[in-house]
Amino acid sequence: MKTLLLLLGLLLLVCWAYARAKGRPAASPHPLASTEAFELHVGGQVYEIRLDEPVTVVTPGGEEVEVVLRRKEVLHYAGDGLAFDYPAALQLGRETEGGITTLTLEGTASPFVLIQIYPSSNTPEEVLGNLLEAFENEYRARQAQFLNGNGRSVERTVGGTTRRGRVLAFRLGGQQIRTELYAFPHHDAVVALILQQDVEEAALAEDYFAVITRSLR
Incomplete structure (x- = not known):
């Protein structure tokens, strides 16, 4: 299990580097939205339509109607014994190895969520302890500078229940990073929840994390 967790630590660092390499988000979480074109079929007519741009169409009855195509702000995941909402700006990934299912949520900004x-x-205590040890060892090997408050306890409401976890606070590659780790029983399984952010994007991260944690069931 420790080997898998060390690989998980590497995965988190890779995802972090990948998210940072893609740069900060533009004014919209979908910076290419203005170039995306769609066809809207109404009766026998075809209209080209773009995200967030109004277009007037004529109904089969001859009535002119203005329509706007919007992207959903929040998506929903249900599977693997749990369900939650998540911001549409985040991409969901899933894989299973060694009987452990891992869900990742990442976008173009730094906030990153991992659910196992x-x-x-x-036991939750065993999972949390192994995660904490593996992550600390991995970051230490990468010469991360641990900051005041590293390893302290933290609380967050998840699905209406207060969960207690631990915080990793460190500086790595020029960024000050905060990672929260939780593990708790969930139905017939144990769920690990990891929330990571660059502290410069704390407000955005909290918005993203709140959507997920308040809806996780």
Whole structure:
């Protein structure tokens, strides 16, 4: 299990580097929206339509109607024994290895969410302890500078229940990074929740995290 967790630490660093390499978000979380074109079919007519740009169409009855195509702000995931909402600006990834399912949520900004579903043969204390050790060892190997408050306890409401976890606070590659780690029983499994952010984007991260944590069931 420790080998898998060390690989998980590497995965988190890779995802972090990838998110940072893509740069900060533009004014819209979907910077290419203005170049996306769609066809809207109304009766026998075809209209070219773009996101967030109004277009007037004629209904089969001859009535002119203005329509606007909007992207959903919040999407929903249900599977693997849990369900939650998440911002549409984040891309959802999923993989299963060694009986552990990993869900990742990342976008063009720094906030990153990782959810793991472990078999009930693991305890939350065991999962949290192993995660904390693996992440600290990995960051230390990468010469991260740990900051005041690293390792302290933290609380966050997840699905209406107060969960207690631990914080990793460090500086790496010029960024000050905060990672929250939680593990708790969930139905017939144990769920690990990791929330990571560049502290410069704390407000955006909290908005993203709140959508996920308040809806996770």
